[in-house]
Amino acid sequence: MTVSFGLIGCGFISKRHVKAIAGCSGASLAAVSDLKEDRMTEAIADYKQAAGQDKEVTAYTDYTEMLLNEDIDVIVITVISSLHAKMAMEALNANKHVILEKPMALSIKEADSIIDLSQKKQKQVMVCHQLRFLPLLSKMKEVIDAGQIGTPYYAIASIRINRSKEYYESAPWRGTWKHDGGMLLNQGIHLIDLMQWFLGNAKSVTGEILHKNLSKETEDAAIGIVTFDNGAKGVIEANVISQPSNIGYALSVFGEKGTLSVEGPSLSRVSRWHAEGSELDIQELEAFSKSFDEQLAMYKNLIESLNDPDAEPLISGSEGKKALEIIFGLYESALNEKPVHLPMNDFSTLSMLKEKRD
Structure with a gap:
């Protein structure tokens, strides 16, 4: 078909x-x-x-x-x-x-x-x-789920990139809460999705944001602490003001018996891989991930789910909402200066305009 x-x-x-x-x-x-x-x-x-x-x-x-x-x-x-x-x-x-x-x-x-x-x-x-489909990140998920780093304790998602004033001015909707959403929704959401995919459902978020570029509405930097159902903690640190250009992306998971850490534009480079019983050729896996078409894999996954009435895609609507809710929790926490418990009843990026009204 x-x-x-x-x-x-x-x-x-x-x-x-x-x-x-x-x-x-x-x-x-x-x-x-x-x-x-x-x-x-x-x-x-x-x-x-x-x-x-x-x-x-x-x-x-x-x-x-x-x-x-x-x-x-x-x-x-x-x-x-x-x-x-x-x-x-x-x-x-x-x-x-x-x-x-x-x-x-x-x-x-x-x-x-x-x-x-x-x-x-x-x-x-x-x-x-689509980053969930990269072989290196799929292997990371497999190793964590198999208990090869023991109980996950802590994770860090780092986004350190540059988005210039010209970037936002090139399209009037960019950098607006109503049409674009915040920096985390656009530049940070992939790493936050991976963090929660690795550690499980989140139950609370505490966050702060920094807004200095007055030519746009949305945040320039964000810091968040996420508590997961299993007791693990996650730290989000993100900015679009790294000068003079991107430093890059990194995601690390620290467990009872191991540490897994990846970095690079597509998180396809290993900076630490210590996991019990996980014997693999890191260089081979890195090279494979760099040449792998994760977008194509995503389409194949959808088609497989359409041909199997009992299947659903890896990133269904329910899965896609999880990272979204963590980010919304961080934003609401920044607005109200207190932790936000998940799930949330409601939140809209338009709520962030409250900061301007106040």
Whole structure:
């Protein structure tokens, strides 16, 4: 069975999705939608070149017309963050499965609505936390779950990158709480997703944020302490003001009997691997991870779940909400200056505008 995809949003991030669909033997791009016709033309050309075939791909300037196309099985949403939930709900109501770029929503209620509707419609939602598919990080998860570092005690997620004033000024929605969400939602969410994937469900968050760049609304730096159900602690330290350029990303897990630590742009470099009974060729695994296409693996995982009625994708809507809720907890803690217990009843990034009103 070939799964037919429709893509909403033909900007920069969509290129990885187009390439993955073209490279997946069980997938076909049927349609694209964008307000700019030149971007649709480019996306279609990229797909045809990558797929090696001159297959017809329909272009829609109105994505709601694409949702009426009964030949499309899955809608891929790669637009600005504030439209993610709205478009996901519309796609689900049109009886489509959904691949949804992070963050899945800008409020708890929106995330819950997506999850509830996907269950009601019996349609899959895949949230794009594709780093889970990297061989090195999959192995890290396997080693932790097997107890090879003993009881996990502590983890650190470090994001030290640079986003210039020009970056935010290049698009008016960037750096706004209403349309973009915060720095953690955009640049930090992948590492926070991995941290909770490794350590389990979180039960409370305490956080603080720093905001100095007055040309935008969102935070420049954030610090959080997460307590997990198993008693482990997690530290989040993130900023977009590292000068003059990115320092990078790092994720470390410290356990009773071992330490696992990875770093690099895609977390594909090992800085420490000490785990009981974990004998592996680190250099070989690093090289494999660097050449591995995690985006393609994500698409294959979704297709497998569509072909198996008892399966769901690795990063379902419920899974995608977990990192989102930790970040929202950190933001609310920063606003109210007290710990936040999870799960949260509600939170929206619009709540962060309260800081300005106060």
